[in-house]
Amino acid sequence: MTESDTRSALISAAADLLDEGGPAAVTLREVGARAGVSHNAPYKHFAGKEDLLAAVAARELERQARGAHVHAKSPPGAPLAQLRTAMHGYIRWARTYPQRFKLTFGAWSTENEDLGEAAAAARAGLIDLAAAAQKARELPPGEPERLAYLFLALAHGAADLELGGHLAADGKGRASPEDLIDDLIALVRQNRR
Amino acid sequence: MTESDTRSALISAAADLLDEGGPAAVTLREVGARAGVSHNAPYKHFAGKEDLLAAVAARELERQARGAHVHAKSPPGAPLAQLRTAMHGYIRWARTYPQRFKLTFGAWSTENEDLGEAAAAARAGLIDLAAAAQKARELPPGEPERLAYLFLALAHGAADLELGGHLAADGKGRASPEDLIDDLIALVRQNRR
DNA sequence: ACCTGAACACCGTTCAAGT
DNA sequence: ACCTGAACACCGTTCAAGT
Secondary structure, three states: OOOOOOHHHHHHHHHHHHHOOOOOOOOOOHHHHHHHHOOOHHHHOOHHHHHHHHHHHHHHHHHHHHHHHHHHHHHOOOOHHHHHHHHHHHHHHHOOOHHHHHHHHHOOOOOOOHHHHHHHHHHHHHHHHHHHHHHOOOOOOHHHHHHHHHHHHHHHHHHHHHEEEEEEEEHHHHOOOHHHHHHHHHHHHHOOO | OOOOHHHHHHHHHOOOOOOOOHHHOOOOOHHHHHOOOOOOOHHHHOOOOHHHHHHHHHHHHHHHHHHHHHHHHHEEEEHHHHHHHHHHHHHHHHOOHHOOOOHHOOOOEEEOOOHHHHHHHHHHHHHHHHHHHHHOOOHHHHHHHHHHHHHHHHHHHHHHHOOOOOOOOHHHHOOHHHHHHHHHHHHHHHOOO
């Protein structure tokens, strides 16, 4: 479980290169150089480039899950407001680190074991929030997973569309990802039971 | 505007290779071979590999827009039901051609002119449907763009999460993309005015 | 157990040249 | 206007060898 210094240095270098120029800019030669090792030292820690990128994605999801948990415990406010804060944070994360966001939800997510576990942990925090909101009668009854996924899918889709420039509208009908989340909250509030 | 035979053959070959193995499998050498030309003939039609992939994405969006329009005109049913059909079709498209779906919403969408126009046209059909549903009092009042983007973002996010295996749940709380769209429709129906 | 340097196959792109 | 073949630089991966 403990990470060697070289291993974590490789992951950090890969994440930086990803931010700077996308997956194509993450060359094992430059990753090695930034970590102070040769260009094929990464093969002693990862199966290959894809496995290294999966480790970057897994680290990102672990941080995301930790952040959601912090949010879920610190403010004693209404659970629905906490859910809203978590979704706004999700959107902010996508906007701040678009390359990491895109990578994390790449097609191979399910193939890597660590990545799958990290993703499940990240979702668990959201489901807890939805269940708490139901208990406080702020969300309608039903499976909390179903409500949590409704919010997560909307936040994810809005953030992804915005990154590709598919959400921008001219003035009047403009819908930011945050607007859409708040629209859903307004809808769900009027159906509390 | 008219496409040369070679150009469209290159786009088709690239789309096939994309489906078979993702963007990395789209090598200009293999694209050229399948189109019956040399490995650098593509440079006479496209600025480079990225521009060729953008053409694949643009063609995909044009087809998507055409499909949405066909759907919007053929069934004389309720507009909200047509909107639901369009969203289910969107999800089906993502599931059938995951690589084209991922490519279409890549980070560079806004950089290519043709792609931007095709995307705008595809969204326009949806907004028309939302406006029609409002007129029929099946959707609450407000900007139709806002409602259209609410549905589009949910469908997009649910489809993208499912492709990465981030939506699967164990039995009871399982939420398919189609389920989530129907959940949103149920919410919005109870807020018709 | 971890790292290095040389080597290989492959790919995107450029260029001079052909029709 | 469109295409070809050779060539170049770069990258992922493998391997024999070092400590």
